[in-house]
Amino acid sequence: MRDSLSVGLAVGAYGVAFGVASVAAGLTVAQTALMSLLAFTGGSQFAVIGVVAGGGSMLAAVGGAWLLGARNTVYAMRLVPLLQVRGARRLLAAMGTIDETTAMAVAQPDPREGRRAFWWTFGGVWVMWNIATLAGAAGATALGDPARFGLDAVVPAAFLALLAGALRSGALQRWIALTGGAIAILLVPITPAGVPVLASSAALLLALVLRPHPHPHPHPASGARSPVPGDGTTA
């Protein structure tokens, strides 16, 4: 439980950064707060406002958010046998299915502790994320240029923290990260904002072609199954 609350506190700083960046990108305080309340998945939310700030299209912004949000589908499938939720509680469990809650839940020694960790982490992160988002968004106009507070450096650093678990988990993951990053940066000057990030998924196809013998399942329990920030970053 103490771990859950400390994760919640850490998320607060990230939430302020999101609120400020979102309003700076042109979203209203209401749109910013609503996204944090209901979409509740930081990576996708930052991806969206990155595209909006860069002047990209709706399709690129939404596409990036959805592709990145697809990892939560996998987390949910892993949580089904652990959480044992039915009926309307599935809606609530779905809302709370994110990197941090999954990492905390699956790290526990037994299912009972796992369920407790899930709900406590969900509560802590959700409350902090939304208070922080609102504070950042409401204060954004008063704060002025978010770069003055180094928030433009926070966003890529936070994405790196999300990526760290996967980078440590295997050579294939590192190869895909390197290739995906290279594709994206090369496409920046020639495609509309948001497209480079979407196109980076081609790194998976390239891995299939250029790396004919990737070990299919090196370590079933390794970070490969959970590229989550809880892998030593938030937990």
Next chain:
Amino acid sequence: MNLWLLTGLVIVGCFGLKLAGYFVPAAVLEHAGMRRFVELLPVALLSALVVVQLLAEGQEWVLDGPRIAGFAAGAIAVWRRAPFAVVIVAAAATAALLRLVG
């Protein structure tokens, strides 16, 4: 761009993707190729987000000293397995400080 429509689509899609995981039959994830794909997709996307947020603004490459230094500080914190909050504070403080003195 209609930002209310954008907000709605992001909310519906992101929540729908989470909810789908509670209704998809487990057999779908048992398919090794499918699981591999869904596990590796965020690796490419997150890496792309790192470089784009760090080195681009809109359709231009941008080398911003304080931003890169702040990111480097954050990256060192990630590498040293520091807590998430430390990563964020290290990145923000470094970039902000360099801009203050710069």
